[in-house]
């Protein structure tokens with residue numbers, strides 16, 4: 687490995703989302719790639735992304751990637767389904783950093799593991815409206831039938847911490863009723879927040895439906911990508927802060943949520959004026 691590649695392998699991974707949702711992806715990266723450093727950006731001032739236009743999401747993503755690039759990251763994880771759906775293709779053309787989104791890894795696993803080819807996807811209005819899961823699943827299984835359903839109310843319920851609350855169960859049941867009648871054998875939790883509702887969704891759908899967690903699959907794909915590019919950090923602990931968190935607003939609220947789901951305690955989330 688050349689000296690510069692070795693140095694780059696020690697650089698952190700940039701991970702971003704509209705807010706706290708991408709922490710489910712960061713958590714999987716921490717578990718599967720424990721030697722990697724992470725710089726996380728949560729765009730808490732401008733969430734939700736799920737109801738915004740493609741142009742807006744591309745502009746936000748561009749600003750955040752520029753910020754992470756200035757911090758010296760070696761790769762970018764677009765840890766938001768909506769930004770992966772709307773912006774990833776465009777920003778890949780504009781930056782030379784290796785990038786990975788959360789859609790392809792989950793879509794691929796769903797296409798390969800579904801037995802009857804009937805796959806459900808839940809996500810934001812933006813993600814479902816973009817049809818990105820349908821297109822990506824069909825690249826791997828052209829005959830797959832993909833049934834998408836936006837479930838926007840689940841995001842604020844997760845952020846409220848009401849993961850198993852009767853209200854959450856009732857709303858999720860109302861959304862998933864649609865799938866209970868459509869004979870799917872696989873459901874992609876296509877929004878960063880939904881893996882936190884896994885047991886609630888499992889309780890409603892039963893064991894016959896396989897739940898695909900894009901956060902988990904993304905961390906696996908990230909590992910492969912870093913290995914292929916000689917960017918994996920296999921040198922043990924690095925000096926300095928292992929995980930750093932930045933947000934565009936409400937840092938304390940973010941920190942509290944992060945500490946409720948991450949395997950480590952975070953001391954600080956720093957405020958950044960990302961538009962400047």
Ligand code: DGL
Nearest residue numbers: 704734735736767768878
């Ligand atoms: N992170 C977003 C996603 O996965 C959900 C939250 C939002 O709409 O900003 O699509």
